[in-house]
Amino acid sequence: MTVVLDGAHLTCERVDRAARGSGIALGSTGRAEAAWRTAGLLDGPVYGRTTGVGANKDVAATDTGLDLLRSHAGGAGPVIEEFRARATLVVRLNQLLAGGSGVDPALLPVLADAVNQGLTPPIRTYGAIGTGDLTALATTALCLMGELPWTPPAGPSELSEQGGTRAGDPVPRFALAPGDALPFISSGAATLADAALACHRLGVLLSAATTVAAHSFRAIEASLEPLSPVVQRGPEQTGVASGLRALIGSTSPRRVQDPYGYRAFPQVHGAVLDALGRAERTVAEEMNAAPENPLIADGRAWHNGNFHSARVALALDALRAALVQTATLSAARLATLNDPAHTGLLPFLAERPGLSGVMILEYVAHSALAELRHLAAPVTLGGAVLSLGTEDHASFTPQAARSALAAAEPLEIVLACELVASVRALRRRGLPCDLPLDDAMHDRPLDADLDAARGLLPGLTPRRP
Numbered sequence: 001m002t003v004v005l006d007g008a009h010l011t012c013e014r015v016d017r018a019a020r021g022s023g024i025a026l027g028s029t030g031r032a033e034a035a036w037r038t039a040g041l042l043d044g045p046v047y048g049r050t051t052g053v054g055a056n057k058d059v060a061a062t063d064t065g066l067d068l069l070r071s072h073a074g075g076a077g078p079v080i081e082e083f084r085a086r087a088t089l090v091v092r093l094n095q096l097l098a099g100g101s102g103v104d105p106a107l108l109p110v111l112a113d114a115v116n117q118g119l120t121p122p123i124r125t126y127g128a129i130g131t132g133d134l135t136a137l138a139t140t141a142l143c144l145m146g147e148l149p150w151t152p153p154a155g156p157s158e159l160s161e162q163g164g165t166r167a168g169d170p171v172p173r174f175a176l177a178p179g180d181a182l183p184f185i186s187s188g189a190a191t192l193a194d195a196a197l198a199c200h201r202l203g204v205l206l207s208a209a210t211t212v213a214a215h216s217f218r219a220i221e222a223s224l225e226p227l228s229p230v231v232q233r234g235p236e237q238t239g240v241a242s243g244l245r246a247l248i249g250s251t252s253p254r255r256v257q258d259p260y261g262y263r264a265f266p267q268v269h270g271a272v273l274d275a276l277g278r279a280e281r282t283v284a285e286e287m288n289a290a291p292e293n294p295l296i297a298d299g300r301a302w303h304n305g306n307f308h309s310a311r312v313a314l315a316l317d318a319l320r321a322a323l324v325q326t327a328t329l330s331a332a333r334l335a336t337l338n339d340p341a342h343t344g345l346l347p348f349l350a351e352r353p354g355l356s357g358v359m360i361l362e363y364v365a366h367s368a369l370a371e372l373r374h375l376a377a378p379v380t381l382g383g384a385v386l387s388l389g390t391e392d393h394a395s396f397t398p399q400a401a402r403s404a405l406a407a408a409e410p411l412e413i414v415l416a417c418e419l420v421a422s423v424r425a426l427r428r429r430g431l432p433c434d435l436p437l438d439d440a441m442h443d444r445p446l447d448a449d450l451d452a453a454r455g456l457l458p459g460l461t462p463r464r465p
Contacts, residue, residue, distance in 0.1 A: 005090065005112075007031060007097030010287045012203075012280050015196035019087035023116050029108055031099025035296040039102030039179070046301045047294050048182030054387035065181025066145075072185065073142050075124030075135035080190075082154060084405075085120035087193035088136060091287050100290025100297055101183040107174050110144065114172040118153030119143075125402075128191060129384055130395030132291075132307045137185035144174045187291050188309050191398045195283045195312055198404035202323065203276055204458050205411050206269070209326060210240060211460040212419045213265055214247035215433070216333045219425035220342040222262040223253035236277070237270030247461075261332035268329050272322035279315040279404075286312055309397040313380050316400035320376040323407055327372050327414045331365045337421040338362060349424045351441040358421050360446060365417040368410035375403040375410070416453035420446065423453075 003018040006027030018024050045051055045060070052059040053068060079085075093111050096103055114120075121143045127135030142148040150171065176184060216222070225231075227245045232238040244265065257263060286309065294301035336342040338349065338358065350357030379396040386394075419435075426433040428441065435456060438449055 005094045010094045012196040012199040016200040018090045019083040032105040035099045055390045063178045065178030069141045072138035075127035077125035088190040092189035100292045102296040110174040119150035128398040130397040133190035136190040194401035201408045208457040208460040215422035221251045222258045226263045236274045237266045240270045241266040272326045275319045275322040279319045282315040310395045313395040313397040313400045317378040361417040368413035371410040419453045
């Protein structure tokens with residue numbers, strides 16, 4: 001389904017859809033056109049248009065914009081994946097449609113055409129610290145100008161039904177005016193793209209986590225008393241408990257109280273969903289706003305710091321910390337599934353005494369959990385002073401967004417380990433389970449089982465509304 005960009009309604013899910021191959025279409029360009037007309041009438045010093053940038057802010061300069069693009073396109077490290085680069089174009093397009101940049105609106109359909117052809121700029125990994133993705137967007141600008149080549153799509157599977165580079169399609173080109181150079185790159189679009197992709201993927205996994213936990217509840221006959229409506233507080237916790245009760249149905253509890261992995265699931269998982277919701281809202285607000293400096297509005301240029309993304313960095317730091325909490329509970333439930341005291345089965349769900357069964361899953365889960373803890377280190381404790389002291393703070397949101405995106409893999413692995421063990425426990429106890437995982441119980445390599453379980457996670461439960 002085509003994603004329509006209008007500068008007001010872009011969501012994390014729509015960014016993900018467009019990045020993975022859905023075509024895009026432009027909504028109204030009225031606000032962008034109004035800002036462009038205003039920019040053409042401005043008098044007096046305007047940062048980046050009639051002055052230098054950074055420490056050169058007080059130096060009068062004209063027609064230096066193209067040199068600015070060439071000097072700022074110097075990122076480092078590996079080129080980011082196509083879907084991330086495509087998401088960057090989508091986010092920047094949406095921001096430009098929100099108005100405020102003053103960039104020539106004739107640029108917008110050209111940039112949209114690049115997305116729909118599956119073309120991406122060769123954006124390098126390193127170069128931003130949370131005060132604008134200057135290297136990423138300067139590289140994009142040079143592709144538009146023809147000074148750098150677009151990267152063609154890797155294969156047909158990555159393209160939209162309408163898109164794809166076809167023989168005879170013109171290569172998207174646009175001659176940016178010098179005055180449009182800084183306005184085009186004054187954005188954290190690449191960072192917001194990573195943040196949006198991360199929020200969407202983590203949301204899918206966290207939704208699946210409730211179904212995974214439900215299998216474990218049934219496997220050990222955990223008490224449903226902690227899920228009772230009378231003990232819940234807060235909308236997220238209440239929703240988690242309600243959803244989990246519906247998935248489990250009923251159990252025949254054997255213990256007065258179960259370990260925290262079961263008893264505290266609504267509290268811990270409710271907290272991570274609350275953090276996710278806050279991150280999603282914050283990222284969406286930023287993607288549908290004009291981060292421009294200066295902001296062209298109400299007939300003048302407003303010099304400001306809206307490019308600074310402290311809100312996003314703080315929200316992503318909180319989200320990654322919360323992920324560790326919910327993954328830790330998953331690993332704890334995995335331990336109970338290996339324990340005869342909770343399952344009534346042989347240790348490690350082995351086929352016969354002395355065998356290792358799914359023992360190795362605990363090692364795999366804790367390996368992934370260790371990586372998740374590493375990725376949860378807060379970036380907002382850092383600092384930087386740049387450009388001769390003119391820029392004396394940084395949010396390091398790009399690092400927060402990359403870490404959030406990277407956190408999806410270890411979280412997925414932890415959940416897959418629990419799912420493989422819970423399905424085996426259910427089957428060994430003769431309880432119903434219709435998931436298409438291998439039902440062989442003999443000792444064997446479990447990597448294929450984990451791969452299959454990871455593939456099942458996105459479809460286990462519907463995406464949260």
